[in-house]
Amino acid sequence: MNKAFWKRKEPLNDTQLLMTITIVIFFVMYILAMILFGGGFLHVQQVFDMLNDNASLIIVTCGLTIVMIGGGIDISVGAVTSLVVMSCVLYLNKGGNIFVAVLLAVGIGLAFGLVHGFLVSYLEIQPFIVTLAGMFFARGMTTILSVNPQKVSHVAFNTFREKRIVIPWLGYTANNGNKIPARMELGVVIALACVILVWMLLKYVRLGRNFYAMGGNQQSALMLGINVKRTRFLSYILSGLLSGIAGFVFMMHTGAGNSTNAAGMEMNAIASAIIGGTLLTGGVGNVIGSFFGTMILTTIKKIVVASGLNDPWWQSITTGGMLCFFILLQSIVLGKRAKKRKT
Amino acid sequence: MKKRKLSFSGFGQLTIPLIAIALLVIFNLIRDPGFFKIAISHNSNGNAVLSGNIITIINGASELAILAMGMTLVTAACGGQDISVGAAAAIAGSVFVKVLKGASQINIGTVILAFLCSCVVAMLFGSFNGTLVAVFKIQPMIATLILFTCGRSIAYWINGGATPTVSSPIITSIGGFIPGIPVPTPVIIVIVMAVLFRLLFRFSALGLFTQSVGINGSAARLNGINATFIKLLSFIILGICVSVSACIGVSRLGLINHETLLIDIEMDTILAVAIGGNSLGGGKFKLSGSIIGAYVIQMLTITLYAMKVSSTDVKAYKAIVIVLLVVIGSPVIKERFGKMIRHLTSSRKEGPAKGAQE
Numbered sequence: 001m002n003k004a005f006w007k008r009k010e011p012l013n014d015t016q017l018l019m020t021i022t023i024v025i026f027f028v029m030y031i032l033a034m035i036l037f038g039g040g041f042l043h044v045q046q047v048f049d050m051l052n053d054n055a056s057l058i059i060v061t062c063g064l065t066i067v068m069i070g071g072g073i074d075i076s077v078g079a080v081t082s083l084v085v086m087s088c089v090l091y092l093n094k095g096g097n098i099f100v101a102v103l104l105a106v107g108i109g110l111a112f113g114l115v116h117g118f119l120v121s122y123l124e125i126q127p128f129i130v131t132l133a134g135m136f137f138a139r140g141m142t143t144i145l146s147v148n149p150q151k152v153s154h155v156a157f158n159t160f161r162e163k164r165i166v167i168p169w170l171g172y173t174a175n176n177g178n179k180i181p182a183r184m185e186l187g188v189v190i191a192l193a194c195v196i197l198v199w200m201l202l203k204y205v206r207l208g209r210n211f212y213a214m215g216g217n218q219q220s221a222l223m224l225g226i227n228v229k230r231t232r233f234l235s236y237i238l239s240g241l242l243s244g245i246a247g248f249v250f251m252m253h254t255g256a257g258n259s260t261n262a263a264g265m266e267m268n269a270i271a272s273a274i275i276g277g278t279l280l281t282g283g284v285g286n287v288i289g290s291f292f293g294t295m296i297l298t299t300i301k302k303i304v305v306a307s308g309l310n311d312p313w314w315q316s317i318t319t320g321g322m323l324c325f326f327i328l329l330q331s332i333v334l335g336k337r338a339k340k341r342k343t
Numbered sequence: 344m345k346k347r348k349l350s351f352s353g354f355g356q357l358t359i360p361l362i363a364i365a366l367l368v369i370f371n372l373i374r375d376p377g378f379f380k381i382a383i384s385h386n387s388n389g390n391a392v393l394s395g396n397i398i399t400i401i402n403g404a405s406e407l408a409i410l411a412m413g414m415t416l417v418t419a420a421c422g423g424q425d426i427s428v429g430a431a432a433a434i435a436g437s438v439f440v441k442v443l444k445g446a447s448q449i450n451i452g453t454v455i456l457a458f459l460c461s462c463v464v465a466m467l468f469g470s471f472n473g474t475l476v477a478v479f480k481i482q483p484m485i486a487t488l489i490l491f492t493c494g495r496s497i498a499y500w501i502n503g504g505a506t507p508t509v510s511s512p513i514i515t516s517i518g519g520f521i522p523g524i525p526v527p528t529p530v531i532i533v534i535v536m537a538v539l540f541r542l543l544f545r546f547s548a549l550g551l552f553t554q555s556v557g558i559n560g561s562a563a564r565l566n567g568i569n570a571t572f573i574k575l576l577s578f579i580i581l582g583i584c585v586s587v588s589a590c591i592g593v594s595r596l597g598l599i600n601h602e603t604l605l606i607d608i609e610m611d612t613i614l615a616v617a618i619g620g621n622s623l624g625g626g627k628f629k630l631s632g633s634i635i636g637a638y639v640i641q642m643l644t645i646t647l648y649a650m651k652v653s654s655t656d657v658k659a660y661k662a663i664v665i666v667l668l669v670v671i672g673s674p675v676i677k678e679r680f681g682k683m684i685r686h687l688t689s690s691r692k693e694g695p696a697k698g699a700q701e
Contacts, residue, residue, distance in 0.1 A: 073484075119666070123673040126623045128424070130669070132610055133662040140659025147655060259655070271488060280482045313496035313504075320493030324475075327486065331479040 014337070018277025018330060019289035025326075026292045029299055037306040044170040048184050050298045055187035056081060056250035056262070058294050061269045061276075062198045063242030065290045068273055069202070070235040071215035071282025072120060072127040076134035077243045078265030080112050083138040084247025086145045089257035092154040101157070102248060109244020110237065112138065117236030121229045127236075135266070142259050149258040152251070161252050165189065187249035194242060198287045211235055215282025271319070272297055275326045296322070356620030359672040360635040363618065367642050371396075371649075378649070386520065393525045396645060404641035405529035406432075406588035406605060409536050411615040411633040413577075413584030419557045420577040421476050422625030423483030424613045428585055430494020431468050432605045435461040435589035437501040440509055440599040449511040462586040468494075469582025470575060477574035491609070498601035508598040518594030529591050533634075536587065540630055553577060557625030611640055618668060639668075 012020065034041045051058075060077045067074045084105045092101055112134055119130045152158060164183040171181035202208035210231045213221040222228050250262060276293030278285030300322050304315050371378040381395040410428050417425050442457035443449055468490060475486035521528055544550040552573050555563040560570045592605050617623055618639055619632025643664055647657045670676060 119670065119673075123670060123675050125669045125673045126617065128623060129614065129617045129665070132614065133665040133669070135610075135662075136658040136665070137662035140656050140662060143653075143655035144659060267488065267491065270485075271492070274485055274488070280485055313499045316496040317493045317500075320489045320496075323492060324489045327475070327481055327489065328479060331481050335480065 014279075014284045014334060015277065015286050015289075017333065017337075018284065019286045019292075021329065021333070022276050022289050022292045022296065022326075026296050026299065029296065029303075033299065033303050033306070037303070039306070041302075041306070043172045043182075045172065045180070045182050046302070048182050048188070050295060050302065051188045051191070052185045052253065054294055054298055055185065055191040055253060056246040057265060057268055057272065058191040058291055059194045059242050059246035059249060060265060061272045061290045061294055062194050062287050063239035063246075064266075064269045065273050065276070065278050065285055065287050066198065066202070066211060066242075067127075067235050067239045068270075068278045068280060069215045069282060069285045070211045070232055071218065072232065072235065073270075073280065074116065074131045074236065074239045075128070075266045075270075076112060076116065076131040076138060077239065077246070077269055078262045078267075079135040079138035079142070080109060080240065080243040081247040081250055081265060082259070082261040082263075083142045083145075084108050084244050085251045085254075085261050086142045086150070086257040086259070088248060088251050089150045089152050090145060092152050092157050093150065096154070098154075098157055098160060105248040105251075106241060106244045109240045109242070109247065111240070112243065113237035113240020116240065117233040120236060121232035139259075142261075146257070147259055149256055151256045158255065160186075161255055185253060187252045190245065190249055194245065195287055195291050198238075198242075202287060207231070207234065212283055215284075217283070268297065271323055274330075275323070277330065279330075356629055357632055357635065359620055359668060360618050360632060360639055362671075363639045363668055364635065364642065367639070367646060371646055375649070383525065390520055390522050391525055392520045392527075396649065398527065400638065400642050400645050401530055402527040403645065404637045405527075405533045406591055407608065407611055407615060407641060408533050408634050408637040409584050409588045409591075410581075410608060410612045411619070411637045412536060412540055412630055413581035414612045414616050415619070415621055415628050415630055415633040416553060416577040417483065417581050418613075418616050418621060418623060419625055419628035420553045420574050421483045422557055422623075423476070424609075424616070424623065425472060425487045425578070425581055426484055426609045426613075427468075427472065427487040427490035427494055428581070428612055429605050429608045430491050430498070431465055431582070431585045432589035432592065432608070433495050433498035433599075433601045434468060434501065435465040435586040436593040436599045436604050437498040437601055438464045439586075439590050439593055440507055441501055443509050443511075443514075444507055449509065449513060451513060454511075454513050454517075458586070458590055461590060462583055465586035465589070466579050466582040469578040469580075469585070473575035473578030476578065477571040495601050498599075498604075502599065502601070506598055506600045509593075510597055514594045514597060518591065518597070529595075532587065532591060536584070537630070537634065549573075549576075554627055558627070612637075614665065615640055618665075620672065 030041070040046045060081060064074055064077055087108060088101045088105055091104055092098070116127075116130050116134055119125050120127045152161075163186055165186070165188075166181045166183055168179070168181040171179055174180050200208075202211065210221070210226050213224060213226055214228050214231050218228055221231075251257070254261070272293035273285065273290045274280070274293070275296055276286065276289030276291070278290060297319065300318055301315055304318050309315075309318075368379070379395070379397050381393055381397060383391050384394045386392050410432075414425060414428070417423075439457045439461040442460045443453060446453040446457070472483075472487050472490060475481050475489075476483050479486075516522065517528055519528065520526075521531075524531075552563070552568050555566070555568060556570045556573045563573075564570045588605065593599050613623070615636035616633045617636070619629065619634070619636035621628045621632055640661075643661060644657060647660050648654070652660060
């Protein structure tokens with residue numbers, strides 16, 4: 001073993017190692033797709049499309065990552081997103097104000113976060129049950145609000161929604177010689193901002209470090225003088241807040257509310273966070289990894305479509321297979337490291 | 344001091360589910376005194392069968408109760424839950440129908456063969472989950488997320504995307520009533536399963552081993568218990584439960600729909616385990632608690648239906664009741680409440696001085 005090398009540079013910790021694996025695999029996968037399928041994968045627009053479709057999932061995953069780092073779980077995120085979409089659409093159709101709609105979205109998210117956080121941290125109920133009840137409640141409320149799909153007919157919102165960030169020099173020339181500029185939705189900007197803000201929170205703010213400490217070992221965190229209850233409370237509030245924002249972004253993407261909106265989003269978000277190297281046991285994880293986890297999931301879907309396996313069942317089988325691969329990889333890598341540390 | 348605490352808790356962990364059932368019964372009696380009337384009616388085959396709301400509740404909760412039994416074992420041994428039971432049931436049901444369709448005619452022999460086939464398949468998927476959890480030390484929820492994601496797609500693939508129907512008097516009697524017996528067959532199957540579990544715990548040390556693995560895996564290993572095998576075994580037993588409930592589910596409708604068979608049942612199952620007072624973190628468990636939990640959930644659902652709540656809106660009201668239940672059962676509230684009761688009783692018996700000392 002080259003000791004000088006290890007001395008010079010601190011070895012990667014678990015979080016960084018898992019995140020690096022994820023990022024490397026994403027790039028390998030994308031470059032392979034570029035070589036094998038070419039076509040759409042060669043254009044920057046492909047990446048932008050992936051971001052456009054998944055802006056709300058990225059935001060939700062950020063919130064879930066915070067909760068998972070703190071050692072909890074929040075499975076209500078998808079349902080809260082769907083409730084926010086439905087209530088905002090109904091509000092806007094009654095002639096509401098866009099600014100108030102944003103407040104409404106954030107408010108619903110915060111309310112769910114507050115209740116979950118209070119029940120989990122101060123009443124010490126298992127987080128799975130609390131957020132499961134939250135999920136049932138949000139899904140039920142969505143259907144109570146409206147069973148039928150609702151389209152936004154608010155003029156100002158629709159013009160706001162149609163706004164795109166156009167980057168001409170990243171575009172490509174279509175077959176008929178037209179130059180098509182790359183287009184990005186406004187939601188993507190919000191999503192990327194959320195990723196960066198949450199990353200900074202987890203890295204540089206005391207609260208963020210407290211999340212890691214609490215997830216790693218609650219007893220030690222308590223002895224270090226961290227207010228564990230309040231920290232856990234705040235993690236659920238942040239997750240709720242981000243689900244609210246994700247709901248608004250979702251509405252900006254689809255422009256309609258439907259009771260089956262964001263169905264299965266919670267599981268997609270959990271899968272993304274896991275692929276990104278966040279452990280359910282807490283204390284390990286990174287929001288940048290979660291972002292790339294989302295991108296990996298989307299890339300798999302795009303590759304499946306590109307390789308002509310258009311049946312819907314192929315998508316979920318390949319997603320399941322990839323998930324299996326990542327989970328096993330993480331387990332083996334972490335197991336080896338633990339053994340090395342012991343010897 | 345300790346004695347008093349015990350007398351307050353009464354049935355131990357069964358207090359909350361029993362209180363919930365009692366409250367639901369009282370609520371229903373006030374709302375509609377005839378809610379629990381049991382009558383004997385004749386079904387389309389001319390059999391005398393029991394009918395009434397209470398029979399509907401007990402019958403409807405059968406799949407949930409069977410799954411909850413298996414889930415309790417997994418929860419106790421691994422400290423996590425299997426979220427793939429719905430997807431695995433879709434696979435097991437598909438295999439069941441596939442074998443029945445392959446047979447030239449449906450008689451008791453082919454039904455048993457089909458059931459055994461679906462059992463083997465479900466056990467294989469169970470051992471896949473179990474291997475990930477026990478050998479690779481992955482948290483159960485994440486390990487079973489894989490099958491949750493792709494399970495229904497595999498079921499789709501088994502029957503080629505079709506939703507084949509099976510019609511046979513045997514299948515109808517499994518999902519409904521056996522001629523001459525007024526009790527629904529699924530209820531009988533639940534009782535049989537519960538007795539089998541009881542015998543298993545009575546004549547083997549599985550219950551004790553499961554608890555010790557759940558409480559402290561490494562300590563159990565040092566005491567000579569094969570923790571890996573116990574965890575794997577719990578998933579395989581859950582596989583059997585999955586295939587039994589899948590066969591009931593298929594027989595009820597007489598067809599397999601891979602998209603809707605036992606949909607969302609994983610969440611209800613976990614809820615049943617939690618309402619039964621079992622810790623979702625593993626360790627001590629009580630099967631009876633989970634079974635009662637399953638009936639609480641079904642009773643709640645039927646009560647809401649009886650109150651003319653539409654099937655899509657039921658979830659919201661269910662959530663409120665669940666939150667109320669878990670808040671009452673939460674350790675903090677229990678402690679506060681226990682303190683209050685102790686304070687009241689002690690001040691009545693020994694004067695306020697004793698209470699102040701505490």
